[in-house]
Amino acid sequence: MSSLNGRKRARATSTEPEDVKPSLPVFERHASLWYDDGNVIVIAEDLGFRIHRGVLSRESTGLAAALAEPPGEPDIDDCRVLRMSDSAKDVDTVLEALYGLKGGFSQSRQVPVATVSAYVRLGVKYDIPRIREEGASLIRACYPNSFQAFAVLVDDDLDLRAIAWSVEQECEIALLILQHEELLRDALPLALYGCAIQLPSVLTEKMAGLSHVPASSLWDLLARIHVGRHELLQSRRDFTFSFLSQKPATSLNCAKPVACSAVLTDMARNHFRQFPEEYDNIADALEDADNTIQEHSAKACKSCVQYWRDTHQAGRRKVWDTLADHFDLGEDKPDEGAPGEPAGP
Numbered sequence: 001m002s003s004l005n006g007r008k009r010a011r012a013t014s015t016e017p018e019d020v021k022p023s024l025p026v027f028e029r030h031a032s033l034w035y036d037d038g039n040v041i042v043i044a045e046d047l048g049f050r051i052h053r054g055v056l057s058r059e060s061t062g063l064a065a066a067l068a069e070p071p072g073e074p075d076i077d078d079c080r081v082l083r084m085s086d087s088a089k090d091v092d093t094v095l096e097a098l099y100g101l102k103g104g105f106s107q108s109r110q111v112p113v114a115t116v117s118a119y120v121r122l123g124v125k126y127d128i129p130r131i132r133e134e135g136a137s138l139i140r141a142c143y144p145n146s147f148q149a150f151a152v153l154v155d156d157d158l159d160l161r162a163i164a165w166s167v168e169q170e171c172e173i174a175l176l177i178l179q180h181e182e183l184l185r186d187a188l189p190l191a192l193y194g195c196a197i198q199l200p201s202v203l204t205e206k207m208a209g210l211s212h213v214p215a216s217s218l219w220d221l222l223a224r225i226h227v228g229r230h231e232l233l234q235s236r237r238d239f240t241f242s243f244l245s246q247k248p249a250t251s252l253n254c255a256k257p258v259a260c261s262a263v264l265t266d267m268a269r270n271h272f273r274q275f276p277e278e279y280d281n282i283a284d285a286l287e288d289a290d291n292t293i294q295e296h297s298a299k300a301c302k303s304c305v306q307y308w309r310d311t312h313q314a315g316r317r318k319v320w321d322t323l324a325d326h327f328d329l330g331e332d333k334p335d336e337g338a339p340g341e342p343a344g345p
Ligand SMILES: [Zn+2]
Pocket: 250, 251, 253, 254, 255, 256, 257, 260, 300, 301, 302, 303, 304, 305
């Protein structure tokens, strides 16, 4: 084995016992993860990684256990062969992270959802704490469980997001969280919310494109999203934008009731008028309309502007606090067989 970086075909050809099955492992060497001093060849699909048993055993109890088993096939160049059932891309992603390639963890500006997904799935499957926690922390960064963190997030540019964003990726993350609820439960309400505020036709089209996801999981997600969407639409009216219809409409200390009432009417009409063009916002019950209220502040009295802003922000907060309830996630599922504990506040 001489070439370190060539993607050459490696084939076990040397003297093998005669009873060895004829299908010798054929694989492509990984361009970077092929070390001359490696003592394990990990093969996923048709990609081989010549790496180190000590590294795998240190990082992963699952892989340590697999390596402790009797080998399933002959060594290649004195390297133990470990064949994995995962995709080459997933294994590549995880091993590159473990070996600190491509800048290692959290160095890149924005991580693709496929990377996060591989971290969580393989991190859980093989018990690789560093990988699993990296995936979880990237998800928590984008789907925080505090209102303050969420507020900072919505003010940020999408380009600054830890995980690259698109509608189908919002679905993929939600599905990933649903499959690993024990690890990522805190992130679930906001992930479902992210799906629920999308235009339904776009959402379902993107979901249909997730061909690797079982249909039952898609239906489960779709049902949760639709229940939540319905409730969020009402919450938007009853809490977030209740200042548009509340009684009294203007502050008790209003300095110019006629002008302030006119401003409110104007805002209410504009608020509704945006939906034909931006229908996908219709369930966005966490929308921050503070700037919109501010834009109308010149024509209204200070007291009313403050009254509307306070009502609006209190409404958003209320939606945030009940977000899990919208998706029927309000109470923790009791553990099987464990005595029920009173639900938290
Ligand atoms: Zn007023």
